[in-house]
Amino acid sequence: MGQIEWAMWANEQALASGLILITGGIVATAGQFTQWYFGAYSIAAGVFICLLEYPRGKRKKGSTMERCGQKYMTKVVKLFGPFSRNYYVRAILHLGLSVPAGFLLATILGTACLAISSGIYLLAATRGEQWTPIESKPKERPQVGATIKQPPSNPPPRPPAEARKKLSEEEEVATGVSSGPQENPIPVTDEVV
């Protein structure tokens, strides 16, 4: 229980609640219910929440699965700095966004779900979790010059000197390539079978 990262679950919940809000809002405005403007509000709130929650935060330990195409939103969310990093802010924001949608029947479930996700974000915030963007590491190009520490002094064919060279030769032996002249402990004679 000690190592659970609640923020990831809260993120999934908030994304799902956003979608529920959008659906409820569409039903309310399309059906032209009374107080349909709450429906319009919940569509807007749902879209905002989906965009905010789409980029998944980085896990503390291990690698995190990115959502498809999240790097564009990551850049935008990163711009908000502490407002998007801090989970207390997110908890309060979600709680606030959920209240107006509770007045309409079609979106009331979205309110409940968003309130739950706000609670889980609060739990994550009390445990000191933070949203860190997933940044792709620049591919390290192997610098050709740096890997060659000591160029070989003898021309080929070269006798084996280190364990690493021995390994690569074993590989060559396995594929059937001859390794060149070397000192054989036992004289090798050709046997014609």
Place this chain on the structure above:
Amino acid sequence: MAVSWRSWLANEGVKHLCLLIWLSLNVLFFWKTFLLYNQGPEYHYLHQMLGLGLCLSRASASVLNLNCSLILLPMCRTLLAYLRGSQKVPSRRTRRLLDKSRTFHITCGVTICIFSGVHVAAHLVNALNFSVNYNDEFVELNAARYRNEDPRKLLFTTVPGLTGVCMVLVLFLMITASTYAIRVSNYDIFWYTHNLFFVFYMLLMLHVSGGLLKYQTNLDTHPPGCVYLNGSRYRHIHLSEYLSEQFRESFPGGFSKPDELTRNTFVKICMEEPRFQANFPQTWLWISGPLCLYCAERLYRCIRSNKPVTIISVISHPSDVMEIRMVKENFKARPGQYIILHCPSVSALENHPFTLTMCPTETKATFGVHLKIVGDWTERFRDLLLPPSSQDSEILPFIQSRNYPKLYIDGPFGSPFEESLNYEVSLCVAGGIGVTPFASILNTLLDDWKPYKLRRLYFIWVCRDIQSFRWFADLLCVLHNKFWQENRPDYVNIQLYLSQTDGIQKIIGEKYQALNSRLFIGRPRWKLLFDEIAKCNRGKSISDLRIFISRSPELLFVNLSPLPCLLHKFLLLGPPRIPLSPQLRDITNLHENSWCFLLWTQFNF
């Protein structure tokens, strides 16, 4: 091409047939219930009040009934393990269906999710219609207490409404915690929320007992849409309305048969007021069976795992692996099966599955597991079993054995790896600690290989660290020697691969000469491998070869799905399946099907 279709049918046909049957059942239930509420006379007045929302909500409810009952069946693991091992399921093809049990569970889960959405939306519209179309004539049909009652009150003050809202919240928690990303990163959240299913089912039982939707019982004395002959002025107006309605309904095209018109209007005369009665909760019948079965199984598992095991020895292996050997009375297991360990001193609530690496035989009752120390549970478990001072030494001194914590095991449960002994040729590919199911197979072969159908085993083990091979180096060498002595040198073909090539790796010791010559640096070159396997096994028919892949959690993001398709290309057999070890905790390869299709079209045969 004909060969490929036949082989596809042989490999995948049964699975797709079952899926088709399930799908047709769902469609059938949805359609039948929809028509019943749309056109059935006993729901005529209710349908007038509620409209399409009634039909959609009831139709989706019947689909939910079916899926809520089916979803429990794949989770009866003891039953499935019994079916796998018993002679009652003789065909290998049918046993392969059992491998798909978790996928079926997920499919039913997704269906429940979708149709719950439809059901909830339709019922919200129903709540609105109950309030707006309050029926003054047939008061008992109403769910609202008065016209234009706030539909939110209907939702929260009726039993079905309140239980429905709670069920939606429980389902929301369960579904958001069951996504692939959560299962992979925080399995605990998934496990604890999924146990809320019991609350869900209890709420479901209450939900259907509400009896808000009623049907008409006296259809013969009060056919729906009938007219009252002796009535008030109000009723006269109603009469003309009804007449014109009948007129329009019977003759949409035009006026051609006046006799029939009069006959029609005069047949429907009301003898008495309609009587309504709530539907019997069918859901109770649907879910009671599977729920009782599941509860019985959990009870059986609880009783079976009540006695703690006796730990015989704890061995520390390189690369953070610990082996535990234990005995338990009346414990029988087949190679490839897994058990669930529960140690109250480590954690009261958590339990974790581990594949058996050594199964009890007739002569030896000891069985064992190999655990890789990756998370907090395994770390604490290791600290309890192996005090930090002696963690470097190989075997724990005997004096310490008295202080072992109590350990309970649940199981054994079946896995697809049990089948590797039932095919003539098995290609077993293991990554890291994923080798454990194959270790039990190898131990069994060490005991006696003749009773099984297996005639050739290709064993490919890929590791990152050279020391990892020492976990089973002894076993492999002994097995290799045994087959050489028995003049079956080609029975087991071992290939070890060291995937990380940078850094100097110490070659494993002189003791393991047989393995040294079978050690390759770098990743396996599948094309060459499959070429060789194909050449040696050309005469084999479709059903004789199977590929088993068992990965470690580190290889999670490596896409191994092209492997079976490559093999397919060389062998002209059907694309073999990829059964995954339970060690991986419900990790599924999402790209399996798309890759296979890609390669199929690429090679175009």
